[in-house]
Amino acid sequence: MIGCYLRITAAGFHRFSSYRHAVLAGTATNIVFGLIKVGILSAVYLARGGGSIGGYDLTTTITYVWLGQGLLAVVDFWSNDELSERIRTGDVVVDLSRPWNLQAALLCTDLGRAGFNAAARFVPQLLLGAVFFPFHWPTDAWVAPAFLVSTLLAVLVSFHLRFLLGMTTFWLLDSRGVRGLYGVLSVTMAGLEIPLSFFPVWAQTVLWCTPFPSMLQAPINVFVQVGSVTQLLAQQLLWVVVLAAVGRLVLARAMHKVVVQGG
Amino acid sequence: MIEVSELGRTFTVSRKAGRFKRTRAEVVAVGGVSFEVAADETVGYIGPNGAGKSTTIKMLTGILVPTSGRVRVCGLDPSRQRAELARRIGVVFGQRSQLWWDLPLRESFELLRHIYRVPAGDHAKRLEECTELLGLQAFLDTPVRQLSLGQRMRGEVTAALLHGPELLVLDEPTIGLDLDSKERLREFLAELNTSRGTTLLLTTHDLDDIERLCRRMMVIDHGRVLADGPLAELRDEVTPERLLVVDFERPCDELTGLPGVQTVKVEANGLRQQLSFRRDAVTAATLITMIAERSPVHDVSVIEPDIDDVVRQLYHR
Structure with a gap:
């Protein structure tokens, strides 16, 4: 049972590794946008003196840019x-x-x-940022494992949202x-363009009530050590559980629609 | 293997009626179909587009719940026990793929082995068999996206067989294939049925598939079974007339007075005559003897009605 899903995960890895040029093109695009963002955000700090x-100073902000650009392809928004x-x-x-759980199989892929x-995409950009730009290295040993967990949760939140989005096709057809x-x-x-800390306080409050920051801002904040790690991880975990449950429900509805109503 | 009684499926469709009003209408896709398929039978399930073939197949494989009637496949209720049934039957959709587009064929098979939880030994044996009989060796390591349609279909059939199904359901398996590929696939399927005893149920528009492969033919239209039986029987029932083409040694008058025979055509001053006769009224042998008594015969041939004619007649019934 577990073997089957591990195998599907490995196949997912293999499938996406077959497009080498797409990886290069994607990374190049990420880097170009990264440079633009570093330029704009540095100018903002310069103007402010x-x-x-x-919690974001200039170094943290530049670190944020490279983390965000690198995570973009890992989390996958579109x-x-x-x-x-x-x-x-x-x-x-x-x-x-097929004799499998469709939601679980897609999740593994x-x-x-x-x-x-x-x-292929995150590590090179992390290194680029760390070598050529001012970089905020974590100051505590627990940050690395916490960042890994937070990134995994971010991928899970993103998957479940995309799964729900895909499932709407059963009703919308397109x-x-x-x-x-x-x-x-x-x-x-999710905090890709500017850190959510730059938003007005009321907007931050609203945004953190949505699942979006859990996909990008949360792992970045864990890395640059802004905010409480336990709170960030707990919030991500909550969204994973909620969205997974909703996804399961929607899949059951969709199955009912296809199988019983024959749509 | 398959038991279907009074199986029906209606769809509710809503149609626009005015700006905001919508009316609901019932469309009957399959209306009260009954049949049984025994183990190791080969059945061709045919009918024009929209006849209800695919709807039936969907109900047999459990991805559609019937609105009325009863289905049992391998003794299971398909829609309730879909996962269990999936392990015991193989399904090939000619127009859909169950392989992974960006993975090599070999890896797709390996993945299927895990999904269907097939013991490694069984898997290797079945794969080797299919590889040999279907000639997969040359492209086992090619990503599916680079395969030709013929190669991919061989891959699809293999994928459906790796878990050793008792029943193989094929929905238009030869669609789009060239003559060679079709022939090869038919041979393989026929062999599968005789050596392994796998039951075959296939839908097709290519009647050669039926002629070469299926001992039994079921014709469906407007959601009802129009005919069910061996091809030869259906042929006699629907088109009892046979055509006899006679070439004489020398020109001869139009043949008359033969029992149950009608002249269809007289060619070259009567050198060649085409006669139609009913097989239940007179045998071809008797008829030929009678004709030879009248004038020396150079050559004769009996033409059986084309399977296409048989089916066309059935559709119009």
């Missing part, structure tokens, strides 16, 4: 629309008739993908609209 905004495509074309019938991108909206909103709300 240094100091710190909500690129993976395989599920909705399979639903749209009807290929999902094949997936539904996604973990394989995330694992590959962590090695999820491009929903996914477009999600793509624009989720990255900003």
Whole structure:
């Protein structure tokens, strides 16, 4: 049973590793945007005359940029629309008739993908930031394992949100609209463009009540040691549990719709 | 192997009626179909587009719940025991793929072994068999996205067989294949049925599939079974007429007065005559003897109705 899902995870890793040029192109794009962000955010600090905004000083902010750019492909906000495509074309019938738990199988594939991108996309950009830019190295030994756990939770939150998004195809037939909206909103709300600490306090309060910061800002904050680690991890875990349960429910509804109503 | 009685499936469709109003209508996809398939039978399930073939297949594999009637496959209730059934039957959809697009064929198979929890020994044996009979060796390490359609279909069939199913359901397995690939696949499936005793149920629009592969044919249209039986029997029932083409040594008058025979065509001043006769009224041998008594015969041939004609007749019934 476990062997089957481990195998699916390994296959996910292998599948995404077969596109070497896409990895290079993606990393190059991430780096270009990273440089632009470093430029803009440095200018902001220069204009302010240094100091710190909500725990983020200049070094932390630049570290934030490279962590964020590197995590982007690991967490994956947009690129993976395989599920909705399979639903749209009807290929999902094949997936539904296999003796497995579809949600778990897709999750394993996604973990394989995330694992590959962590090695191929995150590590190079982390090194780039650490070697060529001012970099905030964690000051405590527990930060590294906590960051790993937080990143894993971030991938899980992202997977479950994308799973729900894909499942909407069963009712909408075409999820491009929903996914477009999600793509624009989720990255900003997750803290990709500017750290959430830069937002007004009321906006921060609202944002941290959504699952989005759990996908990006949370692991970054763990790394640069801003905020309480236990609170960040607890919040991520809560979202994983809630979203996984909702996903399970929606899958059951979708199965009912397909199998019983024949949609 | 398969027991279906009074199986029916209706869909509720809502149609626009005015700006905001919508009316609901019932569409019957399958209406009261009954049949049984015994172990190691080979059954061709045919019918025009929209006849209800795929809907039936979906109910047999458990991805659709019937609205009425009863289905049992391998003694299981498909929609309730879908996962259990999935381990005992193999399904090939000609228009869908169960392989992983970006993985080599070999790895897709290995993944399926884990999903279906097949012991490594059994898996290796079955894979070796399929590799040899279907000639997979040359492209086992090629990613599925780079395979030709013919190669991919061989891969699909292998994928459906690796867990050793008792029943193999094929939905248009030869669609889009060239003649050679079709022939090869048919041979393999026929062999599978005779040597391993795997029951075959296939839907197709290619009637050669039926002729080469299926001892029994079921014709469905508008959700009802129109005919069910061995191909030869259906042929006699639907189109009892046979065509006799006679070439004479020398021109001869139109043949008349033969019992149960109608002249279809007289060619080249009567050198060649085409006659249609009912097989239940007179045998071809008797007829030929009678004709030879009248004028020396150079050559004769009996033409059986084409399977396409048989099916066309059935669809129009």
